[in-house]
Amino acid sequence: MLATLEPDMGLVRAPATRSDAFSRPSLGSTRAYRKDEEIFAEGDDADHFYRVVSGVVRTYKLLSDGRRQIDAFHLPGDIFGAEPHGVHRFTAEAVGDVSLVGYRSRSIEATALDNPALARDVLAATMESLARAQEHMLLLGRKSATEKVATFLLGLAERMTSGGVVDLPMTRIDIADHLGLTIETVSRSLTQLERQGVITLPANRRGVVLKDRAALRRLRA
Amino acid sequence: MLATLEPDMGLVRAPATRSDAFSRPSLGSTRAYRKDEEIFAEGDDADHFYRVVSGVVRTYKLLSDGRRQIDAFHLPGDIFGAEPHGVHRFTAEAVGDVSLVGYRSRSIEATALDNPALARDVLAATMESLARAQEHMLLLGRKSATEKVATFLLGLAERMTSGGVVDLPMTRIDIADHLGLTIETVSRSLTQLERQGVITLPANRRGVVLKDRAALRRLRA
DNA sequence: CGCGAAATTGAGGATACTCAACATCCGTGG
DNA sequence: CCACGGATGTTGAGTATCCTCAATTTCGCG
Numbered sequence: 284m285l286a287t288l289e290p291d292m293g294l295v296r297a298p299a300t301r302s303d304a305f306s307r308p309s310l311g312s313t314r315a316y317r318k319d320e321e322i323f324a325e326g327d328d329a330d331h332f333y334r335v336v337s338g339v340v341r342t343y344k345l346l347s348d349g350r351r352q353i354d355a356f357h358l359p360g361d362i363f364g365a366e367p368h369g370v371h372r373f374t375a376e377a378v379g380d381v382s383l384v385g386y387r388s389r390s391i392e393a394t395a396l397d398n399p400a401l402a403r404d405v406l407a408a409t410m411e412s413l414a415r416a417q418e419h420m421l422l423l424g425r426k427s428a429t430e431k432v433a434t435f436l437l438g439l440a441e442r443m444t445s446g447g448v449v450d451l452p453m454t455r456i457d458i459a460d461h462l463g464l465t466i467e468t469v470s471r472s473l474t475q476l477e478r479q480g481v482i483t484l485p486a487n488r489r490g491v492v493l494k495d496r497a498a499l500r501r502l503r504a
Numbered sequence: 505m506l507a508t509l510e511p512d513m514g515l516v517r518a519p520a521t522r523s524d525a526f527s528r529p530s531l532g533s534t535r536a537y538r539k540d541e542e543i544f545a546e547g548d549d550a551d552h553f554y555r556v557v558s559g560v561v562r563t564y565k566l567l568s569d570g571r572r573q574i575d576a577f578h579l580p581g582d583i584f585g586a587e588p589h590g591v592h593r594f595t596a597e598a599v600g601d602v603s604l605v606g607y608r609s610r611s612i613e614a615t616a617l618d619n620p621a622l623a624r625d626v627l628a629a630t631m632e633s634l635a636r637a638q639e640h641m642l643l644l645g646r647k648s649a650t651e652k653v654a655t656f657l658l659g660l661a662e663r664m665t666s667g668g669v670v671d672l673p674m675t676r677i678d679i680a681d682h683l684g685l686t687i688e689t690v691s692r693s694l695t696q697l698e699r700q701g702v703i704t705l706p707a708n709r710r711g712v713v714l715k716d717r718a719a720l721r722r723l724r725a
Numbered sequence: 726c727g728c729g730a731a732a733t734t735g736a737g738g739a740t741a742c743t744c745a746a747c748a749t750c751c752g753t754g755g
Numbered sequence: 756c757c758a759c760g761g762a763t764g765t766t767g768a769g770t771a772t773c774c775t776c777a778a779t780t781t782c783g784c785g
């Protein structure tokens with residue numbers, strides 16, 4: 284589906300499903316953001332959308348009283364911030380130091396007709412985001428705390444993997460706001476998984492060693 | 505954004521943001537489905553995607569033990585079922601009797617290049633679904649039962665509206681599985697809203713009269 | 726009019742939250 | 756290089772919200 288039209292130029296490692304119009308440096312410009320820096324805010328004009336080169340980005344929405352829901356963490360290769368109505372519907376921030384390529388949003392409309400390859404790639408990326416969102420709604424609406432954490436760890440492992448050890452670049456607060464839990468519950472769930480021998484938490488707490496993926500998959504529900 | 509390229513032919517009332525390549529009857533074929541009939545199942549080949557002509561469609565995912573999350577209800581004008589990987593990631597069923605137009609999915613890829621207008625419309629529809637999904641994740645992860653129900657009622661009212669009275673074509677089970685609640689909690693929340701004078705529940709229970717939208721908006725969080 | 730499905734209501738309980746204390750980490754500066 | 760302090764994370768006790776189980780009512784349809 285949506286097969287690659289041009290070869291990946293290898294500037295950035297991209298997931299297999301992502302194609303390549305994004306790899307043409309001429310279309311976008313790279314910029315660096317520091318930890319916790321805002322990339323855009325909910326309500327801002329959506330002049331640009333972005334592809335992650337390195338680092339992790341969180342996108343979230345807030346309720347008026349401050350409750351926060353992080354809808355996704357965006358890893359290298361991911362596209363985010365493309366909007367249908369010219370206004371960003373969520374806020375995007377750098378989790379750690381981040382490098383992004385920005386693309387002018389007008390290209391989506393203006394070049395939908397004369398740059399179909401780009402339009403197709405944005406479509407593929409958007410469909411991918413939607414699929415992830417649907418999976419995440421299942422988690423938020425119907426999974427227990429332990430199931431949520433197990434799902435989260437396995438999902439991260441699949442995307443960031445480097446055998447066994449998963450990096451956790453985000454804080455417990457971020458994880459909690461992504462899974463619809465509190466930080467205490469996230470912490471307790473991780474501790475519980477460790478006591479069951481399914482994972483190990485290194486001293487610095489910014490990573491997780493998956494000791495028993497089969498058990499994690501069972502716990503994921 | 506994504507401005508209309510061809511005039512709406514008026515076959516079906518579509519949201520303002522939806523454009524019109526879908527209104528060309530030549531591209532798709534209409535089919536009727538009866539109440540609770542399956543349109544496609546999770547895992548099926550995604551040969552087609554669909555636009556709702558009349559009626560309501562639910563799309564959902566299941567956990568192995570039967571827990572269900574309805575990610576969206578699709579109303580007339582909505583597009584659903586377009587997939588990035590040729591396989592449907594959720595099941596779609598008719599809530600009541602439904603009429604749909606089906607489009608061959610290969611058109612997405614095959615005609616992305618030679619039918620950019622169609623590709624652009626699918627992109628717009630997909631972005632719209634993603635925006636709804638993000639809003640719904642906020643609801644699922646961070647809202648209380650009453651806030652969920654208030655949000656749901658107002659959302660339906662905006663989309664189905666016919667002054668004051670909102671039709672509820674779906675059962676309490678469907679509503680519960682959409683909001684991440686149980687049917688008992690949905691029922692109690694509705695009763696509570698009624699006791700507060702914010703809504704009225706007609707005898708047949710398949711509709712809701714919104715007596716005080718301002719109050720509902722406050723309760724929505 | 727009667728039956729089965731859907732919805733409501735109630736009582737009790739479990740999961741996750743709140744509030745709080747404590748531990749650990751990490752960067753800063755002496 | 757070590758000590759300090761703020762930020763981050765863990766653990767505990769008590770509680771609230773929502774769930775489970777169950778009984779009852781109401782509705783829709785033959």
